[in-house]
Amino acid sequence: MSNVEILNGNELVAEAAIAAGCRFYSGYPITPSSEIPEHLSKRMPEVGGIFMQFEDEIASVIAAVGASYAGYKPMTATSGPGLSLKQEGLGLACMMELPLVIVDVMRGGPSTGLPTRVSQSDYMQARWGTHGDHMIIALAPSTLIETYTETIRAFNLAEKYRTPVLLLTDAVLAHLHGRVEIPDISNFEIIERIQPSVPPEQYYPYDVERFGDIPPLPNKENWRKYKFHMTGLNKDKTGFPTVDSKKVEDDEERMINKIMNNVKDIESFEYYKVDDADLLVVAYGTNATAARVAIDEARSKGIKVGMFRPVTVWPFPETQVFDLSKKFKKIIVTEINLGQMLYEVQRAVKGNSEISTVLQAAGVPIRPQQILAKIEEVSK
Numbered sequence: 122m123s124n125v126e127i128l129n130g131n132e133l134v135a136e137a138a139i140a141a142g143c144r145f146y147s148g149y150p151i152t153p154s155s156e157i158p159e160h161l162s163k164r165m166p167e168v169g170g171i172f173m174q175f176e177d178e179i180a181s182v183i184a185a186v187g188a189s190y191a192g193y194k195p196m197t198a199t200s201g202p203g204l205s206l207k208q209e210g211l212g213l214a215c216m217m218e219l220p221l222v223i224v225d226v227m228r229g230g231p232s233t234g235l236p237t238r239v240s241q242s243d244y245m246q247a248r249w250g251t252h253g254d255h256m257i258i259a260l261a262p263s264t265l266i267e268t269y270t271e272t273i274r275a276f277n278l279a280e281k282y283r284t285p286v287l288l289l290t291d292a293v294l295a296h297l298h299g300r301v302e303i304p305d306i307s308n309f310e311i312i313e314r315i316q317p318s319v320p321p322e323q324y325y326p327y328d329v330e331r332f333g334d335i336p337p338l339p340n341k342e343n344w345r346k347y348k349f350h351m352t353g354l355n356k357d358k359t360g361f362p363t364v365d366s367k368k369v370e371d372d373e374e375r376m377i378n379k380i381m382n383n384v385k386d387i388e389s390f391e392y393y394k395v396d397d398a399d400l401l402v403v404a405y406g407t408n409a410t411a412a413r414v415a416i417d418e419a420r421s422k423g424i425k426v427g428m429f430r431p432v433t434v435w436p437f438p439e440t441q442v443f444d445l446s447k448k449f450k451k452i453i454v455t456e457i458n459l460g461q462m463l464y465e466v467q468r469a470v471k472g473n474s475e476i477s478t479v480l481q482a483a484g485v486p487i488r489p490q491q492i493l494a495k496i497e498e499v500s501k
Contacts, residue, residue, distance in 0.1 A: 126303055130268045130294040131156035131198075133301065134224055135164060137272035138196050140306045142313070143222070144170035144341075145193040147184040149177055149203065152236045153292040154226035157198040178203040182210030182223070189219040190351060192341030194276055198224035201243050202233060204250065211285055212251035217351045218327070218376065220279035220286075220314065220338075222272070227291040229484050238484030239292040241406055244461040247287045248435045254373050256380040258387055259287040259435035261406040265299045270309075271432065277312040278387060282379055283335050289434065291457070293486055294407045314338045321347050325358045327372070334379040381436065389432040390441060394420070398427030400500055401449040401474075403442070403466055405431050408457050408487055415492035424500045434462070439469040446470035451499050455479035455492055 128136070135157050138146070146165055148158045158174065165172035171188075175181040178199055185195040199207060204225045214221045227243045229235030234242075247259040258278055262271040268290060275286040315337040317324045326349045328336050339347040354362035355369045363369065380387065391409075394416060395401065404412040409430045419426045429445055431438050442465075446452065452474045454463045459482050467476060479495045481487050 127298060127300055129156060129296055129298045130265055130290055131226065131296070132160045133265060133268045134198070134272050134288065134290070135160040136303070137269040138222070138276065139164055139168055139170070140309070141194065141273045141276035142311055143194045143196045143276065144168065145185065145188040145195040146170070146197065147173045147175055147181040147188070147195070148197045148199065149175055149181050151178070151200045151203045153228055153295050154198045154200050154224065156295070157224060178206035179210065182207040183213070185221055186210055186214050186217065186219055189214070189221050190217070192339055192344040194220065194280065196222040196224065198226065200226050200228045201230045201240070201246070204243055204246060208251040212253060212255065213353045214285040215251065215255045215257075215376070216353050216355075218283040220283055222275045222279055222286050222288060224288045224290065226295045227289060229482065235484040237292065239407070239457060239486055240482065240484065241291060241408065241457040241461070242482065243289065244434065244456070244458065247289060254377065256377045257287065257435050258282070258284060258380060258433070259289055260389070260432060261289045261434045262294065262432070263406055263409045263430065265294070265297060265301050267432070268294060269301070269303065273309055273311070274389075277310065280312045280314045281335075282383065283314070283338060284380065289406065291407055314340055316340065316343055317347055324349065326351060326360045327356060328358045329375060330358070334375055384436055387433055387436065388438055390438050391428075391430040391432065393428040393430065395427035395429065395445075398425045398449070400424070400426040400451050400453070400496065401445055402426060402428045402453045402455060402492065402496070403462070404428060404455045405434055405462065408455055411487050411489045412455055412492050414489035415496060418489065418493050419496045419500075424496060426496050426500070437465045437469070439465070442466055442469035443471060443473075446473035449474055451475050451477065453477045453479060453492070453495055453499060455487060455495075457487055458482050
């Protein structure tokens with residue numbers, strides 16, 4: 122697809138997944154993510170892929186983990202309550218170090234909350250929802266075209282670092298229809314998992330001494346050739362369980378460091394009209410679109426304000442926020458919840474900046490006028 126199409130955000134995620142090489146989808150319908158499985162139920166058979174609807178979110182994420190083990194590029198999609206149920210499977214993928222993309226179309230909560238309304242309430246759940254010491258990669262697109270490009274990037278990062286990656290959209294972006302020029306897939310680098318270079322009898326799935334922090338992992342063509350064991354327990358290089366305290370701690374640290382040592386490759390963010398600004402807004406996802414409109418309006422009134430927008434929201438871009446805090450004495454944090462990224466900004470600025478907020482958990486988007494009013498108030 123390279124022509125102009127009229128699609129919504131969920132359909133763009135589905136098409137991007139196919140373009141990235143996803144050939145296994147398992148899920149359970151939940152508002153407002155249901156257009157993703159609906160679209161893929163038609164498209165997966167057309168591209169030789171597998172589509173499976175399961176009885177619940179737990180079964181669907183475990184099936185996706187199993188598909189990754191078998192060499193497929195898998196994806197599952199859900200919303201807040203479903204993500205809560207998928208957390209055990211997410212932790213399993215973290216421990217097994219299996220590539221997996223989980224799309225979370227955020228809505229209000231807790232519990233059933235507001236099934237059809239917008240929220241950014243899963244920001245912290247994305248990072249800390251599963252238990253144990255672990256690191257996570259989470260991306261938050263802001264526009265329709267970014268739902269496409271960031272989905273491809275999610276698959277690339279999952280394969281490159283042998284890790285689950287979350288794509289955080291929301292009810293507004295998921296159902297937003299627009300004319301989008303789909304980039305030619307030849308313009309993208311599509312990353313495939315590195316294949317073992319040793320005979321099957323010499324291959325171990327976690328042989329870091331031989332292969333480094335991210336060992337190769339067989340794809341579906343080589344999976345039956347390279348038979349290997351994996352488990353949700355702490356493991357040694359063979360994939361079988363170990364209780365050796367040094368091996369366990371070394372492995373836990375390696376799983377975290379394979380992401381944290383590559384933050385520069387993983388991180389993505391936008392500076393909007395920051396160079397000459399006196400005031401900074403920090404926003405992400407669709408809420409950043411409202412912030413951009415408010416900033417433009419404020420500048421038309423002579424207020425010099427800019428925006429920092431994390432696209433990779435986990436790992437959090439604390440270095441960039443800290444550096445900005447040395448320039449900006451006043452920062453406005455805005456998000457469609459009652460304050461989650463706020464805590465990360467507060468931690469990163471280390472007291473350098475006075476922080477104000479525009480927060481809302483009413484099930485409706487934050488309007489540009491609300492952000493503009495706070496800009497005008499803070500700039501006085």
